[in-house]
Amino acid sequence: MDGGVLGLVASGGGGVERWLRTGLAAPAAERGWRLAVTLTPTAARWLDEAGELEELAALTDLPVRWTSRLPSEPKPHPPPDCFVFAPATANSVVKLALGISDNQALTVLNEALGLPDVPVLVQPQSNEAQRRHPAWAGHLATLRAAGVLLVPEGGPGPVLAELDRVRRAMILPTGSDLV
C-alpha cells in the first residue's frame, strides 16, 4: 500500500462485472496502489449481481463507493494521486466532458479534472453507433484538452500498461533514491 492512492472508477460497460476486479483492481493492488473504488450506480448493480462487490472490497482498506456521503459524514476516501476510469461508457464520457456530476463516480472524476498534477486515465468503451454521434469526437477532444490520458479500448491490459507508465513518471522526479 506504499504506492499511492489510486482512484479507480468504473461504469456500466459490458464485461465490467467480469474483469474489473481480476483484470484491473487486483493487479493494481499487487503493484502497491491503495484502491479508492467508486462505481456508477449501473456498475454497482452489475457487480452486486455478479457477487463481485465483496471481493472488490477485500482488495482495499477503503470502502467501495457508489453513493454520495451525507453532509454529516467524513469523506470516505483520501485524495487519490492518480485516477483510472475504466470502462468509461459513452454515457459517462459525455457527462464527464460536460462536467455533469449526477452520481458519485462523476463527482470524483469531474473534481479530478480540475486538480493539477493528478493524472486521469480514461478508457472509453463504446460501440460504432455511439462513436458516430455528432458530438462524440468533440467530447473526446474536450477531455484531451483537459489533460486526460485516453487509453485505447481493449480491456484492462492497455490500462495497466498506461498506469505503469504514469506511475514511473510520478515517482522518478521525487528522486528519493538520489539521497
Ligand SMILES: Cc1cc2nc3c(=O)[nH]c(=O)nc-3n(C[C@H](O)[C@H](O)[C@H](O)COP(=O)(O)O)c2cc1C
Ligand atoms: C449488457 C450491457 C452492456 C453494455 N455495454 C456498454 C458498453 O460497453 N458501452 C457503453 O457505452 N454502454 C454500454 N451499455 C449501456 C450502458 O450500461 C448504459 O448507457 C448506462 O446508462 C450507463 O450508465 P453509467 O455510464 O452511469 O454506468 C451496456 C448495457 C448493457 C445492458
